[in-house]
Amino acid sequence: MSSVLYDVPGPVARRRERIGSVIGAVVVLVLVGLAARYAADRGIFAADRWNVLYDPPKGQTAADVWQSMIVRGLGATLRAAVVAAPLALALGLLLALWRTARGRWVRLPAIMLIELFRGLPVLLMMLFGLLGFGWDAFTAVVFGLVVYNMAIIAEILRAGLASLPRGQAEAAYAVGLTRSQTLLTILLPQAVRTMLPSLIAQLVVLLKDSSLGFIVGYPELLKSIQNNAQYFGNETYIALFVVGAGIYLAVNLSLTRLAVWLERRTGRTSAPTPGPTAGTTDAVGSARVGGTFGTGTDR
Amino acid sequence: MVDPSSAAAVPPAGSRATGEPLVVLDGVNKHFGALHVLQDIDLTVHRGEVVVVIGPSGSGKSTLCRTINRLETIDSGTITIDGKPLPAEGKALARLRADVGMVFQSFNLFAHKTVLENVMLGPVKAKGVKRGEAKQQALALLERVGVANQADKLPAQLSGGQQQRVAIARALAMSPKVMLFDEPTSALDPEMINEVLDVMVSLAQDGMTMIVVTHEMGFARRAAHRVVFMDAGRVVEEAEPETFFTAPRSDRAQDFLSKILTH
Amino acid sequence: MDVIPDNLPAYLGGFRTTLSLTVVSGLIALAVGVLLAGLRVSPLTPLRALATTYVEVLRNTPLTLVFFFMAFVAPQFGLLAPLGYWTAVICLSAYTAAFVCEAVRSGINSVGMGQSEAARAIGLTFGQTLGLVVLPQAVRSVIPPLINVLIALAKNTSVAAGFAVVELTASGRRLALSNPADTLWALAGVALFYLLITIPAGLLAGVVERKVAFAR
Ligand SMILES: Nc1ncnc2c1ncn2[C@@H]1O[C@H](COP(=O)(O)OP(=O)(O)OP(=O)(O)O)[C@@H](O)[C@H]1O
Numbered sequence: 068m069s070s071v072l073y074d075v076p077g078p079v080a081r082r083r084e085r086i087g088s089v090i091g092a093v094v095v096l097v098l099v100g101l102a103a104r105y106a107a108d109r110g111i112f113a114a115d116r117w118n119v120l121y122d123p124p125k126g127q128t129a130a131d132v133w134q135s136m137i138v139r140g141l142g143a144t145l146r147a148a149v150v151a152a153p154l155a156l157a158l159g160l161l162l163a164l165w166r167t168a169r170g171r172w173v174r175l176p177a178i179m180l181i182e183l184f185r186g187l188p189v190l191l192m193m194l195f196g197l198l199g200f201g202w203d204a205f206t207a208v209v210f211g212l213v214v215y216n217m218a219i220i221a222e223i224l225r226a227g228l229a230s231l232p233r234g235q236a237e238a239a240y241a242v243g244l245t246r247s248q249t250l251l252t253i254l255l256p257q258a259v260r261t262m263l264p265s266l267i268a269q270l271v272v273l274l275k276d277s278s279l280g281f282i283v284g285y286p287e288l289l290k291s292i293q294n295n296a297q298y299f300g301n302e303t304y305i306a307l308f309v310v311g312a313g314i315y316l317a318v319n320l321s322l323t324r325l326a327v328w329l330e331r332r333t334g335r336t337s338a339p340t341p342g343p344t345a346g347t348t349d350a351v352g353s354a355r356v357g358g359t360f361g362t363g364t365d366r
Numbered sequence: 367m368v369d370p371s372s373a374a375a376v377p378p379a380g381s382r383a384t385g386e387p388l389v390v391l392d393g394v395n396k397h398f399g400a401l402h403v404l405q406d407i408d409l410t411v412h413r414g415e416v417v418v419v420i421g422p423s424g425s426g427k428s429t430l431c432r433t434i435n436r437l438e439t440i441d442s443g444t445i446t447i448d449g450k451p452l453p454a455e456g457k458a459l460a461r462l463r464a465d466v467g468m469v470f471q472s473f474n475l476f477a478h479k480t481v482l483e484n485v486m487l488g489p490v491k492a493k494g495v496k497r498g499e500a501k502q503q504a505l506a507l508l509e510r511v512g513v514a515n516q517a518d519k520l521p522a523q524l525s526g527g528q529q530q531r532v533a534i535a536r537a538l539a540m541s542p543k544v545m546l547f548d549e550p551t552s553a554l555d556p557e558m559i560n561e562v563l564d565v566m567v568s569l570a571q572d573g574m575t576m577i578v579v580t581h582e583m584g585f586a587r588r589a590a591h592r593v594v595f596m597d598a599g600r601v602v603e604e605a606e607p608e609t610f611f612t613a614p615r616s617d618r619a620q621d622f623l624s625k626i627l628t629h
Numbered sequence: 630m631d632v633i634p635d636n637l638p639a640y641l642g643g644f645r646t647t648l649s650l651t652v653v654s655g656l657i658a659l660a661v662g663v664l665l666a667g668l669r670v671s672p673l674t675p676l677r678a679l680a681t682t683y684v685e686v687l688r689n690t691p692l693t694l695v696f697f698f699m700a701f702v703a704p705q706f707g708l709l710a711p712l713g714y715w716t717a718v719i720c721l722s723a724y725t726a727a728f729v730c731e732a733v734r735s736g737i738n739s740v741g742m743g744q745s746e747a748a749r750a751i752g753l754t755f756g757q758t759l760g761l762v763v764l765p766q767a768v769r770s771v772i773p774p775l776i777n778v779l780i781a782l783a784k785n786t787s788v789a790a791g792f793a794v795v796e797l798t799a800s801g802r803r804l805a806l807s808n809p810a811d812t813l814w815a816l817a818g819v820a821l822f823y824l825l826i827t828i829p830a831g832l833l834a835g836v837v838e839r840k841v842a843f844a845r
């Protein structure tokens with residue numbers, strides 16, 4: 068197949084690709100091998116580094132360890148995310164609606180709120196909750212996640228509304244719907260549907276950001292890894308970390324798959340397409356929701 | 367379709383140019399996965415000849431056109447251009463492509479370059495022509511296709527018809543031996559079709575060898591020496607335009623013509 | 630209210646560290662990210678697979694986890710990066726490079742197939758097609774998303790506060806703790822400095838984006 072960059076290869080190019088691939092594979096394998104060898108030399112694969120996962124010392128059972136990580140650690144991570152996500156969605160929706168208000172001065176506060184919260188680190192928002200308002204760690208984490216993500220979600224929805232063909236609103240007015248009826252029953256549902264992949268990608272960001280709880284003293288997954296490692300000895304860090312990273316990857320990759328699948332299924336090419344996931348503080352998300360300072364959707 | 371008043375100046379349709387073979391396809395086959403898009407295609411186009419390829423959608427016309435400058439590869443058979451087999455890659459292929467002009471349905475002008483730069487790019491970069499010289503030549507070509515006054519605009523600022531004429535000028539700037547046109551007017555609004563067809567007709571009159579995929583029968587009648595009818599990956603019928611349009615031999619051609627003529 | 634002017638030096642010190650983390654990590658991430666993008670679009674399968682794995686893993690990993698790895702797990706491998714500034718630079722660059730790669734890759738893919746076909750059709754070689762037609766167009770569409778990646782990086786430097794780097798957020802936390810009566814103001818000062826980076830950069834991205842959209 069040809070691509071933007073490459074012509075369909077001819078015999079020479081194909082031979083070069085084959086040779087390059089073999090060399091590349093050898094280099095990659097050698098690097099992996101060297102890393103494994105290095106690790107083995109330092110006893111990384113020794114049983115006492117890994118038995119914490121199946122036969123932990125100090126009179127604990129494997130069930131205790133897994134329970135502390137999965138039930139308490141992952142549980143706390145998910146609890147924060149599960150509380151924050153609907154709040155962020157609801158508030159983001161409200162902000163998005165507010166942003167479409169007709170008067171310039173009416174929608175200005177919405178614009179300012181969105182730009183303010185988009186421009187600040189989530190961790191700082193959590194510190195506001197924790198130190199500024201004196202809340203407990205859980206509330207502070209949820210607060211940080213909610214205010215940041217509601218701003219991004221409002222932007223995503225705005226982009227979704229802006230991407231709808233003008234005819235949709237005109238047709239709705241033509242059959243006699245009022246402005247708010249049009250917005251709520253015709254435009255918004257379509258915007259949500261078009262932007263569903265972006266919204267899910269944003270949920271992945273939210274979930275990832277819940278790990279900032281580690282820094283503000285919320286006992287989430289990373290904290291439970293640390294606690295276990297401190298209890299069983301630092302040499303167990305690697306095994307515990309592998310489990311923690313595996314959990315994050317499994318959950319986030321599944322959500323990402325879901326977003327990609329949904330995107331394929333809805334098959335809308337007109338909507339701004341999301342990358343599968345965005346960065347901790349939304350590295351790609353803001354890129355895809357269009358200009359930073361829009362002038363409001365004039366509907 | 368085409369302004370009949372200008373038809374008088376056209377070479378009598380069917381007077382087959384008698385140059386030596388320039389583009390020769392011999393037993394060409396191509397698959398897209400399970401789909402056999404080109405089936406045992408034999409086609410010879412002579413120097414100075416204008417061949418119109420028509421056929422139903424999906425019959426493989428574009429693919430045929432694109433194999434001639436190897437934008438698509440073939441699975442078997444041979445393609446020779448001016449006596450030399452089509453190179454598979456590298457500099458040789460680039461040189462060959464410089465000799466084969468191509469005009470796309472969607473223009474494909476370089477979006478970041480002005481009209482003038484679009485036309486100059488090939489001569490300067492692929493042929494090493496001096497900039498000053500290339501510019502003179504480019505302006506002359508733009509003049510010839512009637513868009514010289516747009517030379518400093520970006521493609522997006524031009525109408526479709528203007529863009530397509532620039533695309534023709536860009537191809538001509540390489541002084542190609544043969545020009546390929548893949549439905550050059552089917553992305554255009556009706557009122558712009560003629561301005562492009564007129565340029566193509568005048569090219570034909572100047573003796574350019576052309577392979578044109580088009581459904582513009584007016585163009586075929588005015589300028590083509592031969593019509594090639596394709597269906598389902600095969601060349602089903604070849605004839606002079608007049609013969610083909612008035613008395614097609616194959617059932618499939620009759621069927622196809624009856625469909626496009628009733629509109 | 631007075632905490633902000635009274636502690637301006639502390640804020641400025643933190644701000645300088647945040648800026649420096651952003652610039653240094655940003656430059657490294659740009660270099661590594663472009664390299665990764667090159668691998669990701671290469672026809673050599675093993676290299677493509679390597680880059681794809683790297684990008685997918687880092688994009689689906691929380692940045693905190695990357696810091697956690699460098700701070701607590703890497704020492705177990707005998708990799709003793711000194712905790713602090715350079716560890717933060719490594720983590721932030723490694724993480725951001727994945728996003729740079731994706732921005733660059735989608736910029737390349739946003740150049741239409743027709744553009745390179747037209748370039749090949751007038752006889753340009755691979756290098757000429759790449760350098761004269763594909764990359765100049767890719768660069769345009771890649772700049773706004775890249776600015777946004779860098780904005781995210783500026784905000785992400787705050788994670789370093791949790792790992793012994795006294796940047797803006799950490800300075801703010803210190804000030805908040807030492808001025809219990811004025812915690813909100815102390816933190817608002819921090820917010821102000823972040824907005825000093827993110828809002829102008831966001832405006833810039835918007836302007837560039839509109840320019841690019843117009844040029845199409
Ligand atoms: N890159 C490709 N991969 C797979 N199938 C393809 C590809 N390009 C074309 N085809 C298929 O090959 C067949 C012939 O395509 P081609 O574009 O040559 O037809 P055409 O005669 O030009 O049709 P049209 O009049 O619609 O342009 C079609 O069925 C098309 O779907």
Ligand SMILES: [Mg+2]
Pocket residue numbers: 427428429548549
């Ligand atoms: Mg076609």
